Amino acid sequence: MRLTQWTDYSLRVLMYCAATESRPTPPTISEIAQAHGISRSHLTKIAMTLAANGWLETTRGRGGGLRLLKPADQIVLGTVVRQTETDFNLVECFDASLNTCRLDGLCLLKRTLKEAMAQYLAVLDGVTLADLVTPGQPPLGGQVISFAPRA
Incomplete structure (x- = not known):
């Protein structure tokens, strides 16, 4: 199971906002893009x-930026992943319209992978954004980023 780049970046934005929520000024798309080495235009779409989806508040202009709309402990990872991922079909046989597998109905792979996906999502349903970050701490695995207010 692998998350798309879109979901990965979505989680990074949310985590960055959660980690910086105690700052007087919100992080900007440019700041997050620079911190992660991601295209600013791509992050704007995200x-x-x-x-x-009701997770972020965006404010334009001077002093603007991104803030979480809900407390980090109310944003559930499983919900974010379900809403940002586009395809949960791990193998061809998950989609009847595309399935050409001659073993369909004879093997247990489909059932096993569906169980694995359900367990994967169940774990994510038990994790909130608050569980992933420590407010006021650098959100990039120890890479030093200044969270001081901007002038």
Whole structure:
């Protein structure tokens, strides 16, 4: 099981916002893009999607940026992954319209992978954004990033 880049970046944005929520000024898309080495335009699209899903508030202009709309302990990873991933079909036989496997119905792979996916999502359903970050601490695995207010 592998997350798409879109979901990975979505989680990074949410985690960054959670880690910096105690700052007087919110992080900007440019700041997050630079911190992660991600295209600013790509992150803008992601931020708009996260805002549309009710996780982020975006404010334009001077002093603007991104803030979580809900407390980090109310944003469940399983929900974010389900809403940002586009395809949970791990193998061809998960989609009847594409399935050409001659073993379909004879093997247990499909059932086993569906169970694994259910367990995977169940674990993510037990984790919130707050479980993943320590507010005020660098969100990039120890890489030093200044969380001091910008002038």
